[in-house]
Amino acid sequence: MKIPIRDFFTIPNILSYIRLLLIPIFTVQYLTATETKDYYLAGMIVVFSGLTDLLDGLIARKLNQITEVGKLLDPVADKLTQVAVIICLMSRYEKMWIVILLFIAKELFMAINAIILYRQGKKLDGAKWFGKIATAVFYACMTFLVAFPTIQLSTANSLMIITGFFLGLSFLLYGREFFRMYQK
Numbered sequence: 334m335k336i337p338i339r340d341f342f343t344i345p346n347i348l349s350y351i352r353l354l355l356i357p358i359f360t361v362q363y364l365t366a367t368e369t370k371d372y373y374l375a376g377m378i379v380v381f382s383g384l385t386d387l388l389d390g391l392i393a394r395k396l397n398q399i400t401e402v403g404k405l406l407d408p409v410a411d412k413l414t415q416v417a418v419i420i421c422l423m424s425r426y427e428k429m430w431i432v433i434l435l436f437i438a439k440e441l442f443m444a445i446n447a448i449i450l451y452r453q454g455k456k457l458d459g460a461k462w463f464g465k466i467a468t469a470v471f472y473a474c475m476t477f478l479v480a481f482p483t484i485q486l487s488t489a490n491s492l493m494i495i496t497g498f499f500l501g502l503s504f505l506l507y508g509r510e511f512f513r514m515y516q517k
Contacts, residue, residue, distance in 0.1 A: 340400040345389035349403065352389075352410040355382050356417045363421045363479060376480025382414050383472035408460075411468065412440060418475045425482055432493050432500070439504040446511040455514050467503035471496055 340346070355378055363375040389407055393399045419436060423429040447457060460468075474492040477484075 336400075336402060340402045343393070343398040343400055343403065344396065345393040345398050346400065346403050346406055348385040348389040348392070349406040349410040352382050352385050352414055356414055359414075360417055360421055364424065366482075372482050373480050376476050379414075379418060379472065379476045379479055383469075383476070386411055386414075386468070386472075415468075415471060415475075418479065422475065422478055426478065426489055426493065428490060428493055432497055435497050435500045435504070439500055439507070442504065443507055450511065450514055455517070457510065457514070461506065461510065463503050463506045467499040470499040 359375060359378040359382070362371065362378060366372045366375055386407070389403070393403055415436065416433075419429060419433045423433065450456065474496045478489055478492055
């Protein structure tokens with residue numbers, strides 16, 4: 334199947350490319366930050382990345398620019414951004430490893446089941462509401478941790494717990510979706 338070149342350059346896909354380009358910019362900004370304003374800027378990069386994630390889906394549906402390239406590119410940009418943020422935060426927060434383990438387990442579970450079901454001619458029909466909520470909570474909590482590195486450890490741990498809870502809930506609910514698909 335040949336993909337038309339125009340499918341690579343839709344507005345939503347350009348937003349995903351921007352999100353990919355922001356990953357190294359964020360990483361350098363956060364890891365070299367020394368002053369409060371540096372952390373604020375790193376936090377603003379995460380917010381901007383999250384907004385482009387939100388906008389690319391809205392624009393794709395509104396302008397009828399949903400493409401196969403975008404269906405692959407958007408989640409890849411999203412997951413790579415999330416991994417970069419978590420890894421950077423691991424340098425400051427000892428318990429962040431729990432969040433990354435949960436994140437990796439969820440994403441591997443989803444990828445493996447999506448491949449198995451695809452081979453059976455079945456496909457998960459886009460992100461579900463609980464996945465979108467988990468992503469929004471992730472961006473909110475992680476942005477706070479990025480932008481305010483001097484918050485109390487108890488507050489930071491609470492934000493990680495909230496993030497972990499919503500990742501876990503999304504994991505369980507996607508598990509239920511996959512189970513239903515296997516039953517069909």
